[in-house]
Amino acid sequence: MTIYERLGLRRVINAHGTVTILGGSMMPREVVEAMDEAAKWFVDLPELHRVAGRHIAELIDSPAIEDAAVVCGAAAGLAVATAACVAGTDRAKIRALPHLDWDGARDQVVIQRSHVTGFAQNYCNAGPRLVEVGGTEGATPEEIESAISERTAAVTFLGGELEGNARFPTRTSLAELVALAHARGVPVIVDAAAELPPAEHLRLFSELGADLVIFSGGKGLRGPQASGLILGKHGLVEACRLNNNPHASVGRPMKVGKEEICGLLRAVELYVARDHAADIRQWEAWAQAVLDGVRELDGISGEQFLARGIPQVRLTVDERRAGLSAAALTTRLRDGDPSIWMTHAGDTLTVNPHNLQPGEAEHIVERMSDLLG
The missing domain is CATH 3.90.1150.180 (Aspartate Aminotransferase, domain 1)
Known part of the structure; x- marks a missing residue:
């Protein structure tokens, strides 16, 4: 029974x-075994985060992806990624969140109104408020550009909205949005929680210029349900780790354990080798x-x-x-x-x-x- x-x-x-x-998806036997192995040792958790993240980035094998951070789910990934864009690696600012009470704090996240789902609240968990632009058909490049200011911490994009795969309307491609944001020195966060398959999405959003891309670990990757993956460059990903468990931060309650980290690592190993x-x-x-x-x-x-x-x-x-x-x-x-x-x-x-x-x-x-x- x-x-x-x-x-x-x-x-x-x-x-x-x-x-x-x-419950997301079914974990393969190998993932369960990796979690079981991880449960039998104590380990330096920050070191495990760094080593596992960089190994995952190597497995994905894209020049656009230098590093990875493991979180306890894609929703947690949105909060942690936003915190990284707001506070960076500054320990005092990390401890201050979600209160953005320092001079020059970037306290806004720009999002297309057509991309505001129930999960968009997670951007606000780090402190910023959403600046919604456009209408039911999405936002034009001009509308997005006019919304970006010195207060903008990040611009967001739903990963499923690539041409031919739209579930929420957009009038601005990801490549266009990246160019607009980067011209103002603002990073782009892509919510790609459920965007596997197709397998090429694991690299595509980063290769189109997104700074931080978040996937669920427990959907297409078939890893632990309570896991998620943030992909990006070393600097911002390190900021994600510092804004995440086990550090005192907004990510501290979103605990991902050694078992989930090792389980997700094994899931990525299997996914990149999968037929x-x-x-x-x-x-x-x-x-x-x-x-x-x-x-x-x-x-x-x-x-x-x-x-x-x-x-x-x-x-x-x-x-x-x-x-x-x-x-x-x-x-x-x-x-x-x-x-x-x-x-x-x-x-x-x-x-x-x-x-x-x-x-x-x-x-x-x-x-x-x-x-x-």
């Missing part, structure tokens, strides 16, 4: 994605299995599409013919045992195979057949 069964919890079939609410084309073939096969399986269900039509590098399935529910609305079907799938989670929007359900395990695509079809057959 598993620990979850002892607690009376149901297993979840995750066709929703690498979302925190479901990503084989992953795509497997996801395509599971997506096709779902499509083939629901083909005979009355009131359900489906199509395969590509989103963020992952082949996915969009199922459209005709309530009149199916006898259930998409919302009701979503609820019944989640209420079963195991609980099946998909993404629901309007009259559609989306099956994301990123986190599926062998046999689960077939189980999804079986459950839908039971509910609609």
